[in-house]
Amino acid sequence: MPNIALELGKQSASFGVKSAYGEQQDIDGIxxxxVAITWSGFGGGSDEVGNGGGGGGGYAIPLGAYIRRGGDLRFExxxxxxxxxxxxxxxxxxxxLSRVIRVLKK
Known part of the structure; x- marks a missing residue:
């Protein structure tokens, strides 16, 4: 049986920039x-008998996109x-802030 933690580690090594920046798209010369914020987590384990398990998950929040029109590059x-x-x-x-102000007034 393969080591689940090692397999998940190998697969998650490629997440980084590839998951934060999507594939470039060219639409009508634009x-x-x-761009997104991404994160993921994985876990696994086993007991003394050898029963094991694991799981994981991830999340992505789309922040916007870099757009290039001719020589103009901007983030929307x-x-x-x-x-x-x-x-x-x-x-x-x-x-x-209201609690800090309340404490400072005393």
């Missing part, structure tokens, strides 16, 4: 390269993702 963000991340962040930051 070059597009999608995925606004929905930035709002989804920004709203809870602003709420948590506001709560923390």
């Amino acid at each position: 070059r597009i390269v999608p 963000p995925n606004i929905v993702v930035f709002l989804t991340v920004a709203i809870p962040f602003v709420w948590v930051a506001g709560r923390a």
Whole structure:
């Protein structure tokens, strides 16, 4: 039986940049390269008897795309993702700031 941890390690070695930057697409002379934040995790183990198991999973959040039109290169963000991340962040930051101010007033 192959070592599950070693097999998962070999497969995850190629995730890196290939998973964060998608394949380049050329559409009507415009070059597009999608960008995402990705992460993954794997685990495995066995007991004294030799029964083993493992599992894993991953997640990707599309951030936007690099777009080249002629000589112009720019990054166009995925606004929905930035709002989804920004709203809870602003709420948590506001709560923390209000508590800091309350402590400093005492």
